[in-house]
Amino acid sequence: MSGKESGYLDMELLRFTTAGSVDDGKSTLIGRLLYDSKAIFEDQMEAIERASVGKGGEEVNLALLTDGLRAEREQGITIDVAYRYFATPKRKFIIADTPGHVQYTRNMVTGASTANAAVILVDARNGVIEQTRRHAYIAALLQIPHVIVCVNKMDLVDFSQERFEEIKADFMQVADRLGNKDVHYLPISAKLGDNVVDESKNMSWYTGRTFIGLLENIPIEHDEDLSDLRFPVQYVIRPQADEYHDYRGYAGRVAGGVFKVGQEVAVFPSGMKSKIAAIDFGGEEKQEAFPPQSVTIRLEDDIDISRGSMISDAENQPQQGQEIELMVSWLSETPMALRKKYTLLHTSNEARCMVTEVLHKVNINTLEEVTDDKTVGLNDIARIRIKTTKPLFFDSYKRNRNTGSLILIDEATNNTVGAGMIL
Amino acid sequence: MxxxxxxxxxxxxxxxxxxxxxxxxxxxxxxxxxxxxxxxxxxxxxxxxxxxxxxxxxxxxxxxxxxxxxxxxxxxxxxxxxxxxxxxxxxxxxxxxxxxxxxxxxxxxxxxxxxxxxxxxxxxxxxxxxxxxxxxxxxxxxxxxxxxxxxxxxxxxxxxxxxxxxxxxxxxxxxxxxxxxxxxxxxxxxxxxVWQYILLENIEMPNLYYTHEREVFQRDGVWLAKAPFMELKPGEKIEKRKVRCRTIGDITCTGLTLSTANSLEDIIQEVAISRVTERGGRADDKRSExxxxxxxxxxxx
The missing domain is CATH 3.40.50.620 (HUPs)
Known part of the structure; x- marks a missing residue:
């Protein structure tokens, strides 16, 4: 690392998702983070204040900052995932903020798909409710590596440690059942600022980190799969210039493992073996590459490789097959149809597939399996089996989020209709 | 490890x-x-x-x-x-x-x-x-x-x-x-x-982003550049100021910032302490909400 890449040029990036409804204090919490970290500017704040007053609101409504579409402002709703940005001296943050109502499962899944951490808000008065379980389920389904449970509105339960511990115990039961990873609990009052940026004076019994402290310090270096070598080829680089006449580079983003010059690799679908001759990026030769870096790999042998090929470990290879079982989150108002052909995108590969069987749906409020109704419609989550036109090279989503995820596209409308996580 | x-x-x-x-x-x-x-x-x-x-x-x-x-x-x-x-x-x-x-x-x-x-x-x-x-x-x-x-x-x-x-x-x-x-x-x-990356990669930028003296005038609190096709309203007058662009677009709607920043480090400092967004100076966004x-x-x- 060059000397330049130190200090403020050397921060980590953390992507987190927040889900919640209007009344659980989510806007207040995020607003406080943004305002305290100076991510809201004066002209934005003035515009929000103007608009809030115009709508007869008493408090400043931070949703007006990103709910910029006319329809959203008129109806006071959030249509979609809103992305917000802020930074502290330690990390830069990207928030994917999604509305928390049941009908917005699709948005929560979308926001969760790229998140390192999920922030789940619990109203201290209500404790763990249906909505909390729903958020925990989606965090587990999407394998978000870290969960922060903020027990909010502690000021309304007299900052009671017993109440906090009770809610924590309830959530732990849910998390155990769902398999949520690395769960952190903290008591806050977003409105008063307790344990958000500054430590609470009202809850000296809590000795853990504040909310911002957690966001800044959660270790994210092991979030990616560093053990299985996976490199989906995105694009083949063949310069026309004479000086690079024999150059043939495979461009892509490392999906797993640490690639090193000299390593033996296997390339799929052919299964041919070769060695890594060089790893390039932007005119610089590198000795190694790991997720989520975008690089260009050159091999020692000239073998048939194109977009959709996968360069992997010679020994530890991805699974391959045409009959695949997965969890699907349905994103379209048109229900999923059995035997219908869908286009499938998986890593840099494209295939066609059909759904051969719906095994069960999941009731995301009770977390029970539903087998008597197998119609998979908008916001439903189901376990299904598909058959593809050609073999895919994949891992289970649990093992690798990059090589275990896929989307389904309706061939008539070109819309993205399903999000799949391979089992 | x-x-x-x-x-x-x-x-x-x-x-x-x-x-x-x-x-x-x-x-x-x-x-x-x-x-x-x-x-x-x-x-x-x-x-x-x-x-x-x-x-x-x-x-x-x-x-x-x-x-x-x-x-x-x-x-x-x-x-x-x-x-x-x-x-x-x-x-x-x-x-x-x-x-x-x-x-x-x-x-x-x-x-x-x-x-x-x-x-x-x-x-x-x-x-x-x-x-x-x-x-x-x-x-x-x-x-x-x-x-x-x-x-x-x-x-x-x-x-x-x-x-x-x-x-x-x-x-x-x-x-x-x-x-x-x-x-x-x-x-x-x-x-x-964007600015940090420009510094990190040492990317060449137009001089407009750095401080320079220019003939400007003020309209609705925004500094605009003098140009042949810019019609002045009554009361507006041309003066010389040290300015730089925070965004660059069509000259008619690009607001200039009074600034003496003449290096990338200066610009990053200025962005860090700025209290208005970069589009705050864009007349095209101010037409309606x-x-x-x-x-x-x-x-x-």
Whole structure:
């Protein structure tokens, strides 16, 4: 690392998702983070204040900052995932903020798909409710590596440690059942600022980190799969210039493992073996590459490789097959149809597939399996089996989020209709 | 054990490079929109890195209002020349001459809106199926919900309520004949990230971004540059000030910042303590609360 890449040029990036409804204090919490970290500017704040007053609101409504579409402002709703940005001296943050109502499962899944951490808000008065379980389920389904449970509105339960511990115990039961990873609990009052940026004076019994402290310090270096070598080829680089006449580079983003010059690799679908001759990026030769870096790999042998090929470990290879079982989150108002052909995108590969069987749906409020109704419609989550036109090279989503995820596209409308996580 | 992490700028770079390569792989005839501003300069720099040692596999296109800072045009031409990149320039004046667009009148007149006509005509005439832009989600609220891959119907319109969900690294560029995509490779960058990256990569920038003395006048609290086609209102007077651009666009709507920042470090300092957004000086956004949304729906950048 060059000397330049130190200090403020050397921060980590953390992507987190927040889900919640209007009344659980989510806007207040995020607003406080943004305002305290100076991510809201004066002209934005003035515009929000103007608009809030115009709508007869008493408090400043931070949703007006990103709910910029006319329809959203008129109806006071959030249509979609809103992305917000802020930074502290330690990390830069990207928030994917999604509305928390049941009908917005699709948005929560979308926001969760790229998140390192999920922030789940619990109203201290209500404790763990249906909505909390729903958020925990989606965090587990999407394998978000870290969960922060903020027990909010502690000021309304007299900052009671017993109440906090009770809610924590309830959530732990849910998390155990769902398999949520690395769960952190903290008591806050977003409105008063307790344990958000500054430590609470009202809850000296809590000795853990504040909310911002957690966001800044959660270790994210092991979030990616560093053990299985996976490199989906995105694009083949063949310069026309004479000086690079024999150059043939495979461009892509490392999906797993640490690639090193000299390593033996296997390339799929052919299964041919070769060695890594060089790893390039932007005119610089590198000795190694790991997720989520975008690089260009050159091999020692000239073998048939194109977009959709996968360069992997010679020994530890991805699974391959045409009959695949997965969890699907349905994103379209048109229900999923059995035997219908869908286009499938998986890593840099494209295939066609059909759904051969719906095994069960999941009731995301009770977390029970539903087998008597197998119609998979908008916001439903189901376990299904598909058959593809050609073999895919994949891992289970649990093992690798990059090589275990896929989307389904309706061939008539070109819309993205399903999000799949391979089992 | 070795630590396999990269910093925020390298992660944003990796993400943008991935998007640029997806564009090259998924579209037949993509084009990169280039305004000569910092965002398009950074986007082009990323494209050069993404395809190195090959040349960038798509042309640059500038929608030229004719109301530019001279420095922008010079910088644009030199950059295309030195990197061997094909540059297409489409003129708003041509759209006016052939009756496709009507010039606004009066001291507030701007050709900013007219660019949409020229842009959509260019996309249709040249049969581009994808136009990349340097838009960022943090710069304006109508952009906050924009996708990386943003679908446009055959009229070039954006339907913000009906966007395709975008999950993981899987980008759906499927479309019917006559439709196209707008792709925004630096969606997740903030103004601060852009400047930090320029410093990190030592990217050459037009002098307009650094402090310089210029003849300016003040209108509605915003400093604007003196230019032959800028009509003064009563009470407005030309004076000399030390200024720099925070954004660069059409001269009629680019607000200047009083500043003495003459290095990248100075600019980063200035951005860090700034209390207004960079578009705060853009007269085009001030027309109404949903000015950007309305322009974007019609096919604006």
């Amino acid at each position: 070795e630590k396999y992490t990269i910093n925020h700028l390298r992660e944003l770079e990796a993400e943008s490079v991935f998007i640029l390569r997806e564009v090259a792989a998924q579209f037949e005839n993509p084009v990169m929109l280039f305004s000569g501003g910092k965002d398009s300069i950074v986007m082009f720099h990323l494209a050069r890195k993404a395809f190195f040692p090959a040349r960038v596999p798509f042309p640059l296109m500038h929608i030229d209002t004719g109301h530019n800072f001279d420095e922008t045009i010079k910088f644009r031409d030199e950059l295309a020349e030195s990197t061997g990149t094909r540059l297409i320039v489409k003129y708003v004046q041509d759209s006016i001459n052939n009756g496709r667009a009507v010039e606004e009148k009066g001291p507030n007149a701007s050709r900013n809106m007219l660019q949409t006509v020229t842009l959509l005509d260019a996309i249709e005439d040249e049969k581009f199926d994808c136009a990349m832009g340097g838009g960022r989600r943090d710069e304006e609220k109508a952009r906050a919900k924009e996708r990386f891959f943003s679908h446009r119907d055959e009229f070039g319109q954006w339907d913000p309520k009906n966007q395709r969900p975008e999950l993981w690294n899987l980008f759906n560029g499927k479309k019917n004949v006559g439709e196209h995509f707008r792709v925004f490779p630096i969606s997740n960058w903030t103004e601060m990230d 949903a000015a950007m949304e309305d322009r974007k729906k019609e096919g604006y950048f």
